[in-house]
Amino acid sequence: MSEQGCDNMMIIIREYNHKTDYERVERVESSCEVGPNGELSLFTDLLGDPICRVRNSPAYLMLVAETVSNGVNEKAEIVGMIRGCIKTVTCGQKLSRNMPGELSKLVPVYTKLAYILGLRVSPFHRRMGIGLKLVSKIEEWFRDNGAEYSYIATDDANGPSVNLFTVKCGYSKFRTPSVLVHPVFAHRLPVSHRVTVIKLSPSEAESLYRHRFSTTEFFPRDIDSVLNNQLNLGTFLAIPKEYIWAGPGKFLSDPPENWAVMSVWNCKDVFKLEVKGASRLRKCFAKTTRVLDTFFPFLKLPSLPKIFSPFGLHMLYGLGGSGPMYTRFAKSLFGFAHNLAKECKCGVVATEVSSEDPLKLAIPHWKVLSFTDLWCIKRLGEDYSDGSVGDWRKSQPSLSIFVDPREF
Structure with missing residues (x-):
């Protein structure tokens, strides 16, 4: 758990607790528009747990941002959340070293990749640095668990999201699938x-x-x-x-x-x-x-x-x-x-x-x-290197x- 001040409020970043947070997270989720041009809204999570969309990954975590007014005895309010998962994926390929007389073949080169999913901040609490704090905190968890890269997918037309990741968080534009x-x-x-x-x-x-x-x-x-x-x-x-x-x-x-x-x-x-x-x-x-x-x-x-x-x-x-x-x-x-x-x-x-x-x-x-x-990627540690691929960020599509x- 981390605490950071923001004007007259204290922002607490902590792990999601289904028993105490579900209804408040659902309210934030329903207030946020997703998809191209913001016309598509997530209506309901049928499995009854906002973390279910990453639960199927090998390693996953969901964090919430909670605000409490300084000096005022008010109930804490959840104003943002972020999900993250880590898995091992192919980042390139190389020729295998076979025994003499055998044909060489291409084999995958793997890397440990983190993925950010479902960053949401309440419309009433934006431009307060909450999204940046959530991203920074979940990146700490990525590094602690050995992830070499982190990436996110966003709509290229979503200016605020693209600016957050590419300008403030150090991500670079990587792939543009359809x-x-x-x-x-x-x-x-x-x-x-x-x-x-x-x-x-x-x-x-x-x-x-x-x-x-x-x-x-x-x-x-x-x-x-x-x-x-x-x-x-x-x-x-x-x-x-x-x-x-x-x-x-x-x-x-x-x-x-x-x-x-x-x-x-x-x-x-x-x-x-x-x-x-x-x-x-x-x-x-x-x-x-x-x-x-x-x-x-x-x-x-x-x-x-x-x-x-x-x-x-x-x-x-x-x-x-x-x-x-x-x-x-x-x-x-x-x-x-x-x-x-x-x-x-x-x-x-x-x-x-x-x-x-x-x-x-x-x-x-x-x-x-x-x-x-738009997929954006970030290298989480400069100590990671593979001679077969080098820096994945610089590879061609x-x-x-x-x-x-x-x-x-």
Whole structure:
């Protein structure tokens, strides 16, 4: 716990306590807008604990900022919070040193990475340095637990957030992935009749991911924990209709020319979102599109889900594949994932891809709902060094990134 003065108030930074803090944290959370242009608000945390969004990580912590007026006997007020987690991820790749006569191969280079999620400060207590104090305190915990880098994701248009991290906290702009969002229609999306979609077991998915994606930037070394999590709805593989599936071993040794893979994470059971600020006319228009799509599905009209009421989403992650037509296979997988989200009564499906990834153009999405994310990174200790990668901050963007759904 730390205490710092701020004008006539004392600011206490301490660890979150669910029994005493939940309701007060929820009030702050509901007063803060999130998402592009500030129109998206976190409606409710369904698991009943604001720390649940990082609880699935190997190491995690949530801090709150509490203010008490100096010299006045008032109940302490929570005015801010921050979540953080630490995990081991791929930051680069190098050639393995094999025995004479063996072919060298690329193997991942790992680093211990911290991630800041859910920094919130009450609108009535901003520009008082509370956000900076929260970031500084959680960075202390990162360093104490051996993290080499810390990073955050924010909307590039969020000036105050970008300024806090890049100017005041020493972070540098690192990657600019695209968040692609698609509404869930009342009608189903087509899946190519030339494609077979099979569901992999967690062990099969782990084998595929470790074999083909472990050198992808940000790939989590504990991918098995992700795939075995109860929020993971499955990993789905799209293969040619004529290809006979005989298990991951045969597939990895002799894959078809074209294939694609995608996993689905159930954010719907963790939190719900709500778009606010829409006019009555827009709400009426959205309802009309749903009615038409429901009664005339053969027209395939694009319909807006009930985004003006609390809605859930599915996060698509682990996207990838191989072959000259693999983006078409990925598009069929997206149709499959959309239809799964429809059955689960989700409002939208979302994914995040590198700005260089060809899937950015292949995955269906609505530009009005999608946006560019900004990832900022900071080196926490100059003593950390790896001759294979050097300073990760100075590396060039790779073609793909592996987005961890636990941080979405």
